[in-house]
Amino acid sequence: MRIKDKVALITGSASGVRPQLMGFGGVTAWLFSEEGAKVVIADINAKDGETTARQIRDSGGEALFNKLDVTNESDWIKSIKSTITSFGKIDILVNNAGTTARENVENTTIEMWDSQMEIHAKGTFLGTKSVIPELRRSGGGSIVNVSSIAGIIGSHSSTAYHAGKGAIRAFTKSAAVQYASEGIRVNSVHPGYVDTPMTHNVFSDHNQAKQRTSTIPMGRFGTAKEIAYAILYLASDESSYVTGTELIVDGGTTAH
Numbered sequence: 001m002r003i004k005d006k007v008a009l010i011t012g013s014a015s016g017v018r019p020q021l022m023g024f025g026g027v028t029a030w031l032f033s034e035e036g037a038k039v040v041i042a043d044i045n046a047k048d049g050e051t052t053a054r055q056i057r058d059s060g061g062e063a064l065f066n067k068l069d070v071t072n073e074s075d076w077i078k079s080i081k082s083t084i085t086s087f088g089k090i091d092i093l094v095n096n097a098g099t100t101a102r103e104n105v106e107n108t109t110i111e112m113w114d115s116q117m118e119i120h121a122k123g124t125f126l127g128t129k130s131v132i133p134e135l136r137r138s139g140g141g142s143i144v145n146v147s148s149i150a151g152i153i154g155s156h157s158s159t160a161y162h163a164g165k166g167a168i169r170a171f172t173k174s175a176a177v178q179y180a181s182e183g184i185r186v187n188s189v190h191p192g193y194v195d196t197p198m199t200h201n202v203f204s205d206h207n208q209a210k211q212r213t214s215t216i217p218m219g220r221f222g223t224a225k226e227i228a229y230a231i232l233y234l235a236s237d238e239s240s241y242v243t244g245t246e247l248i249v250d251g252g253t254t255a256h
């Protein structure tokens with residue numbers, strides 16, 4: 001019960017349907033519920049989002065689904081209002097929604113660039129901006145932004161993804177400094193390679209998986225649960241003196 005009676009809104013958490021392959025948001029929603037929190041599953045995918053929330057409720061947890069496009073400010077206003085109406089407050093926001101665009105600089109179109117900056121940079125900004133008044137009302141809170149090792153290092157592709165994830169990293173520190181005195185902590189998590197619905201088509205390919213794992217000192221992909229535990233630590237009061245940090249969870253990939 002590490003976050004007992006806290007209320008958490010998690011974006012991109014529709015991928016929590018049992019027994020399917022889950023993403024970070026889905027696994028985090030289950031873990032948060034097991035640790036005593038009330039969870040809001042916020043996603044553009046209504047079908048899986050509703051199912052995830054229902055399955056958590058059927059297992060004895062408290063969960064509801066909100067249809068939320070993180071790039072849309074009025075969706076944020078509605079979602080926060082619905083969270084307050086149902087659960088009375090909000091303590092934790094996890095900005096996790098994301099997509100990919102795997103192209104080098106010359107093959108990155110303006111549309112790809114804009115959509116990556118929209119979902120990662122603008123989505124995280126809007127979520128943070130929208131939730132701060134409610135965290136203030138709760139007497140403080142924790143915002144956890146899911147960036148990536150791609151927000152720290154480069155690669156041969158995914159140009160706009162790197163830029164969007166890098167924006168999350170710097171934005172996190174900016175917000176952390178601005179709201180530290182109000183007890184609102186803002187941190188980023190930087191996962192390495194994990195098999196999720198977003199990466200499955202690439203990481204389930206034997207040759208691609210072999211090539212990737214050869215760059216990981218631990219010699220294997222991470223699991224969504226290993227990422228969720230890092231998010232849980234930053235969301236909980238166990239990290240009460242931690243703000244503006246970047247928690248890398250990558251099996252040592254960026255250590256060399």
Ligand SMILES: NC(=O)c1ccc[n+]([C@@H]2O[C@H](COP(=O)([O-])OP(=O)(O)OC[C@H]3O[C@@H](n4cnc5c(N)ncnc54)[C@H](O)[C@@H]3O)[C@@H](O)[C@H]2O)c1
Nearest residue numbers: 012015023024044069070096097098148191193194196198
């Ligand atoms: N899987 C990895 O190896 C890896 C590594 C580092 C970082 N990440 C990041 O982790 C986060 C979660 O990804 P995942 O791998 O669990 O994949 P995922 O596909 O399971 O999760 C992404 C979720 O975001 C939702 N989403 C997409 N656009 C949205 C929007 N505009 N508004 C609201 N929701 C939206 C999707 O419906 C989906 O449920 C992403 O930000 C991703 O970039 C993933």
